[in-house]
Amino acid sequence: MNMEQSKQFTSGTPANAVLQGDCIEVMRRLRSCSVNFVLTDPPYLAHYCSRDGRKVRNDDNTAWLKPAFAEIFRVMQRDSFCVSFYGWHQADKFIAAWREAGFRLAGHLTFTKQYPSTERFLRYHHENAYLLAKGNPPQPAQRIPDVLEWKYSGNRLHPTQKPLCVLTPLIQCFSRSGDVVLDPFCGSGSTLIAAKEQRRRFVGIELDPHYCAIANERLRSQTA
Secondary structure, X not given: OOHHHHHHHHHOOOOOEEEEOOHHHHHOOOOOOOEEEXXXXXXXXXXXXXXXXXXXXXXXXXXXXXXXXXXHHHHEEEEEEEEEEOOHHHHHHHHHHHHHHOOEEEEEEEEEOOOOOEEXXXXXXXXXXXXXXXXXXXXXXXXXXXXEEOOOOOOOOOOOXXXXXXXXXXXXXXXXXXXXXXXXXXXXXXXXXXXXXXXXXXXXXXXXXXHHHHHHHHHHHOOO
């Protein structure tokens, strides 16, 4: 975060910043009703470990889940949307946290993969996200389908790196040019890259300093 972003942060919600820290603590310093759209990929509560041994912090506990989404709800403008990926096997915990925060379940998204991300009882060829509403947002100008194609990102920069091709349509549909897009679990910054490409302002929060640095570098070089 540069000096100008730091000044903005102390007075409200920063613009075009990647903030390193616990998202609950960081969001408590953001102004209420200051974010137009939230698009985020929180830990799935899956104890995930990639084939090369990389892990996701706080993927082994639920202590952050309810307080994080309570803060997300607070900082969102009235009558706005949040899209959150989630772990299907922990859907009850995510849904309980969203409802307790005040969200209404407004839709469900499935992203289909040409390859299985893992194989157990089934071959898992999809990711899921919920569309969450605060208040009563207006209908999008152009609706997107609730099933979208997923293209493998390669996971080079983060063990669960989301491809831009699934993030961009969500930003286009649920926000407008100049809006502030927040990702409280921004990882390597894919949501922020997609927001920047669509001429949105953005705020990313990342707990891990390593991935925060990657996100900042990506934004500087504007590479996918």
